[in-house]
Amino acid sequence: xxxxxxxxxxxxxxxLKTAPADFRFPTTNQTRHCxxxxxxxxxxxxxxxxxxxxxxxxxxxYRSLCPGEWVERWNEQRENGTFPGPL
Amino acid sequence: xxxxxxxxxxxxxxxxxxxxxxxxxxxxxxxxxxIDLHHDIFFFLILILVFVSRILVRALWHFHYKKNPIxxxxxxxxxxxxxxTIFPSIIPMFIAIPxxxxxxxxxxxxxxxxxxxxxxxxxxxxxxxxxxxxSSDEQSLTFDSYTIPEDDLELGQSRLLEVDNRVVVPAKxxxxxxxxxxxxxxxxxxxxxxxxxxAVPGRLNQISISVxxxxxxxxxxxxxxxxxxxxxxxxxEAVPSKDYGSRVFNQLxxxxxxxx
Numbered sequence: 001x002x003x004x005x006x007x008x009x010x011x012x013x014x015x016l017k018t019a020p021a022d023f024r025f026p027t028t029n030q031t032r033h034c035x036x037x038x039x040x041x042x043x044x045x046x047x048x049x050x051x052x053x054x055x056x057x058x059x060x061x062y063r064s065l066c067p068g069e070w071v072e073r074w075n076e077q078r079e080n081g082t083f084p085g086p087l
Numbered sequence: 088x089x090x091x092x093x094x095x096x097x098x099x100x101x102x103x104x105x106x107x108x109x110x111x112x113x114x115x116x117x118x119x120x121x122i123d124l125h126h127d128i129f130f131f132l133i134l135i136l137v138f139v140s141r142i143l144v145r146a147l148w149h150f151h152y153k154k155n156p157i158x159x160x161x162x163x164x165x166x167x168x169x170x171x172t173i174f175p176s177i178i179p180m181f182i183a184i185p186x187x188x189x190x191x192x193x194x195x196x197x198x199x200x201x202x203x204x205x206x207x208x209x210x211x212x213x214x215x216x217x218x219x220x221x222s223s224d225e226q227s228l229t230f231d232s233y234t235i236p237e238d239d240l241e242l243g244q245s246r247l248l249e250v251d252n253r254v255v256v257p258a259k260x261x262x263x264x265x266x267x268x269x270x271x272x273x274x275x276x277x278x279x280x281x282x283x284x285x286a287v288p289g290r291l292n293q294i295s296i297s298v299x300x301x302x303x304x305x306x307x308x309x310x311x312x313x314x315x316x317x318x319x320x321x322x323x324e325a326v327p328s329k330d331y332g333s334r335v336f337n338q339l340x341x342x343x344x345x346x347x
Contacts, residue, residue, distance in 0.1 A: 016201040018219045030293040063218045064203040
């Protein structure tokens with residue numbers, strides 16, 4: 001049936017893929033890993049432009065690693081110009 | 088059997104049995120390693136206990152004042168001093184070698200995981216985020232996990248262990264669990280999986296898990312976090328990979344439809 005085909009097709013789109021392990025952050029503490037991925041994404045945007053698709057990979061990484069509340073707060077700080085990181 | 092329903096319901100779940108003293112069944116290589124190490128160390132422990140107990144009992148017996156009215160003045164013995172310095176130092180070496188090997192293998196975080204789950208501790212519930220499937224910062228598969236009150240428990244459910252929303256993970260897959268709290272220190276501990284990780288405010292701690300068999304695994308908060316510390320359980324359900332895909336898909340659709 002159509003719906004069975006649709007379901008079977010779209011289910012396979014759930015790809016089991018996430019941010020890879022980074023040799024810069026081999027310890028249990030991954031706080032700076034999340035922070036670094038976030039900064040890398042926004043540096044990429046600044047360098048390549050908002051419409052470039054090349055930065056989406058970094059976005060995936062920081063969304064996997066960072067809690068939603070942290071990202072929300074950082075986005076707010078960026079808009080206010082008070083973000084502490086080296087963008 | 089009269090209580091067959093009880094065992095059929097509880098036996099498949101990896102929860103502690105009533106008054107259980109030993110380990111829960113291992114579901115990860117890490118927990119299996121911990122159990123094996125415990126058995127190895129216990130061997131030395133029993134040997135030492137028997138040996139020391141024997142010496143102590145002999146001393147009490149042979150030097151009893153009725154049996155030995157004139158106390159001897161034994162001051163020093165070079166040979167015995169050397170022996171009881173060398174042998175006790177060898178035993179910890181035999182304990183340390185497998186212990187360190189296990190400890191550093193548990194620290195392996197460089198393997199690329201397939202899934203990242205964020206376990207966020209609150210007073211007194213848990214929030215879980217699956218953010219690998221986001222296409223924006225707002226769209227996230229997030230849910231809260233509260234304990235089921237004792238009054239609402241159904242037959243076969245465990246007191247203080249059940250939650251309303253379980254963490255669902257695929258079996259035989261490398262997982263990364265990011266543990267952090269939203270308020271005070273908590274802990275994410277699941278005995279069957281051999282993990283216990285503190286949630287420290289302002290910090291993201293990572294643990295790696297590879298659940299080897301499908302089942303339901305129970306845990307509890309292991310870092311005192313306030314009045315309801317005992318009422319913030321953890322339930323992890325390991326399912327086949329294709330079932331995991333279906334669940335994630337079904338949960339993502341309503342949000343995607345809502346955005347359209």
